[in-house]
Amino acid sequence: MKNLYKKILVLLVLPMCVLITQPVMAKDSFKVAWTIYVGWMPWDYANNAGIVRKWADKYDINIEVTQINDYVESINQYTSGGFDACVMTNMDALTIPAASGVDSTALIVGDFSNGNDAVILKNKKSLKDIEGQNVNLVELSVSHYLLARGLESVGLAEKDIKVVNTSDADMVAVYGTKDVSAVTTWNPLVSEIMNMPGSNKVFDSSQIPGEIIDLMVVNTETLKKNPKLGKALTGAWYEIMAVMSGKDKKAKDAKIAMGKASGTDLKGYNAQLASTKMFYKAADAVAFTKSKELKSTMAKVAKFSFDHGILGDGAPDAGFIGIETPAGIYGDMKNVKLRFNPSFMQMAADGKL
Amino acid sequence: MKRLINRYPDRTLKLMLGALPFIIIFIAYIMASNARLEENSRDKLLPSLSSMTKAVDKLAMQPSKRSGEYLFWSDTESSLTRLGLGIGISALIGLIFGIVNGAIPYVRANLSPFITAISLVPPLAVLPILFIAFGLGELSKVVLIAIGITPFIIRDMQRNVMELPSEQMIKAQTLGASTWLIIVRVVLPQVLPRLIGALRLSLGAAWLFLIAAEAIASTDGLGYRIFLVRRYLAMDIILPYVVWITFLSFFIDYVLKTLSERLFPWFHAEDK
Numbered sequence: 001m002k003n004l005y006k007k008i009l010v011l012l013v014l015p016m017c018v019l020i021t022q023p024v025m026a027k028d029s030f031k032v033a034w035t036i037y038v039g040w041m042p043w044d045y046a047n048n049a050g051i052v053r054k055w056a057d058k059y060d061i062n063i064e065v066t067q068i069n070d071y072v073e074s075i076n077q078y079t080s081g082g083f084d085a086c087v088m089t090n091m092d093a094l095t096i097p098a099a100s101g102v103d104s105t106a107l108i109v110g111d112f113s114n115g116n117d118a119v120i121l122k123n124k125k126s127l128k129d130i131e132g133q134n135v136n137l138v139e140l141s142v143s144h145y146l147l148a149r150g151l152e153s154v155g156l157a158e159k160d161i162k163v164v165n166t167s168d169a170d171m172v173a174v175y176g177t178k179d180v181s182a183v184t185t186w187n188p189l190v191s192e193i194m195n196m197p198g199s200n201k202v203f204d205s206s207q208i209p210g211e212i213i214d215l216m217v218v219n220t221e222t223l224k225k226n227p228k229l230g231k232a233l234t235g236a237w238y239e240i241m242a243v244m245s246g247k248d249k250k251a252k253d254a255k256i257a258m259g260k261a262s263g264t265d266l267k268g269y270n271a272q273l274a275s276t277k278m279f280y281k282a283a284d285a286v287a288f289t290k291s292k293e294l295k296s297t298m299a300k301v302a303k304f305s306f307d308h309g310i311l312g313d314g315a316p317d318a319g320f321i322g323i324e325t326p327a328g329i330y331g332d333m334k335n336v337k338l339r340f341n342p343s344f345m346q347m348a349a350d351g352k353l
Numbered sequence: 354m355k356r357l358i359n360r361y362p363d364r365t366l367k368l369m370l371g372a373l374p375f376i377i378i379f380i381a382y383i384m385a386s387n388a389r390l391e392e393n394s395r396d397k398l399l400p401s402l403s404s405m406t407k408a409v410d411k412l413a414m415q416p417s418k419r420s421g422e423y424l425f426w427s428d429t430e431s432s433l434t435r436l437g438l439g440i441g442i443s444a445l446i447g448l449i450f451g452i453v454n455g456a457i458p459y460v461r462a463n464l465s466p467f468i469t470a471i472s473l474v475p476p477l478a479v480l481p482i483l484f485i486a487f488g489l490g491e492l493s494k495v496v497l498i499a500i501g502i503t504p505f506i507i508r509d510m511q512r513n514v515m516e517l518p519s520e521q522m523i524k525a526q527t528l529g530a531s532t533w534l535i536i537v538r539v540v541l542p543q544v545l546p547r548l549i550g551a552l553r554l555s556l557g558a559a560w561l562f563l564i565a566a567e568a569i570a571s572t573d574g575l576g577y578r579i580f581l582v583r584r585y586l587a588m589d590i591i592l593p594y595v596v597w598i599t600f601l602s603f604f605i606d607y608v609l610k611t612l613s614e615r616l617f618p619w620f621h622a623e624d625k
Contacts, residue, residue: 080396080586100393140584
């Protein structure tokens, strides 16, 4: 009888383990995840217009572009190996994949938020008035970071307010209630909320330019083994950037499609683009990546993350996770898990893709 | 040879068989976790037991740096308070409306279709309206639980009342009982154990609504913590919390069951 149980046990457990632990194999097919955000809509367009496919064919690989409805879930999926690449902000790249030990490379620096993220007060006009209020925001997100930077700028600290974790999906509905007097969130929610009476934008990301950066992040190991993936993605991205930055009908059509896909129209999408600093030219993105400011920005982000305990339990200080930028490595050189690598964007700038 | 349907496992074997699925899941988890950790020692998806123990220790045994609270216990306390209030209010409303609905045809004709319709509205789909109506504080979380489970309890109570043997009603009337007296002395005692049964069945849904409410806007609670740390994939916190929630539900269910058996032994006479 006992023997039978043993056999049953082995029979049941083995296949489960095989399923769960299948190693990530070298493959010619790659999966890329994206979520709706003004700076990432080009991926949707590039996918639908066949631009991704064209570049994938050029390098003889397959790229499957998938839209995920939940931003954090898409990063979690990427971190646990479900996707080879995923769009995310610089802060989330540090605190989710890099902090989980998944060596990640920022392949494309697409844009930085230049007003897309904002602190909004109801019936109050100055950021200083936020003192003592409840602030609704997605805790530990870039909104939280923006708020911390804003508070700093007027000599306040997080202890002077109370943070209420609020789902971004419900932020607009929540703002309509009388309990809520202050929120920090991102677009398109910001423009939605600013349409309501009594809303005042008291601080936004244009006051900390270049600190909230939107990236296409690729698993470093996958990228090392398959530089083709990096080339194809970068090539596709700058092709669509060239289309978008034009003034012709093609540019307009592309933007109409992107606006529609993100639940707004051309006007709404253009308004969001206006508060986003897109790097339409690869050379600009390369220059930004190579700048010294990127390193100091990442140092600030790392410090914020460490102060909020999201670099992981084992982190003894903010420099626990090494961040490689062209201007030098921030933090622990032996534990570099996030890399800003401008070489693929450089190829695009040089027309070598 | 006895037929399979007539063969019963003895006590030990019964225990072993019951434990087997748990053990299999546990072993499968350990193996999968080890395999993933071997590949990447800082993998967070399937953390090792020791890192989960450490996370629990940090949350339950050490005061938080920011607020000085023991997060695990303060989360548990606020969640249980909300759950208790939500279930309590639902039970009270469910009992009153269920009995009145079941016993008085005029009320039933008036309310029953409405309650049936309300019970079919998914509360999570009309959240924004609930926010505007009840705000964002504790009230809205309790209300979400109540809205989620009360219609079910009312309908269940109504059915129970209507299923009481009509002979009892007739007999009570021949003895001169008024409507009020019949409700208080004949109906109420008989539906109370059934109310506990309905509560036990709605516990799962109540937790679901509680966690949804805490995920949307909150500063503490078990659901709040889970959704907060999900942001950096801290499964070492999420998994123990899930186990803890399961245990709490199991415990509440057990308490309700025991309470029912103690208070209404006549109702459970047939079980044995």
